[in-house]
Amino acid sequence: MIARLKGFARFWFDFFVGDDRTVAVGVVVALAATYGLSHAGVPAWWMTPATVLILLTQSVRWKARSGK
């Protein structure tokens, strides 16, 4: 039963997060920073796109290098 629950949780984790956890962490940090800056009155629309470009580049380079 426990193994099945773990398998179920693992499926959904892989479904949403995939094999590169840094992407998930980066997105959460970017949105948190956007929230903080916006609520401090600083324009922050650029924060998420800039982070996405960095995350995409890093993730692609890592995967290409590791050959996965």
Add this chain to the structure above:
Amino acid sequence: MTYGVGLKGRRHVNSAALFLTVFLACAVEAVEATTVVLAVGTAREWRSALIGVATGLLLLAVLVAVLGPAVSAVPLNGLRLLVGGVLLIFGLQWLRKAVLRASGHKALHDEDAVFREQLAAAQSASAGRYGPVRDWYGFTVVFKSVVLEGLEVVFIVVTFGANAHDVPGAAVAAVIAILVVTGVGVAIRAPLSRVPENTMKFVVGVMLCAFGTFWGAEGAGASWPGSDLAILALVMLYGGVALLLAGALRDRSKASS
């Protein structure tokens, strides 16, 4: 700071992009599921394969019917922050794989090869009856394929639909894609290997990232220059960078070989 753009224009951008993204994502997944259905139906028995398709589609429809209203009930800013973030993480996976495929670092999805593999597996598996299903193997393989391919579509339909206040519109785009793909699959009785599947995955990855960025940042309190038109700018930015990345990786591979 707010940036004004006509409400009508915003709706056109949202509706067209919503339809295109859901249609393409659903068509790609439907092509993959159709290949498995054709292989199992050809090698074993059509009745059990079609029962598997119907059962899988029914489960997915129930998921949309339950999750659509539930997600739509979440307050808009919280919904956009949560859904935008998840969509962005999800979209970055699609886009990364698409860039790696376009640059030759990951094998292109080949429906002919998948069809041959599925056909060989289906021909060698033993038969077994379970209740009204005459071929349990064929049923379970098709059911799993439809549900697993369809889950991504359900996620996209529910998140896009809820954010754009148009779950029925997103569901219609998905149904049209399924009907078109299965119609062609049934007509030619062969894997849909000529569908530009890898290009479509690239486009969907870009769209998911653009919408995820837009909704996530908006939900976090940011105001976009140009309002909804910023989505188009994000699509062009991400699409351009992804193409550049694919080109750079391809050049590097050639130089090192």
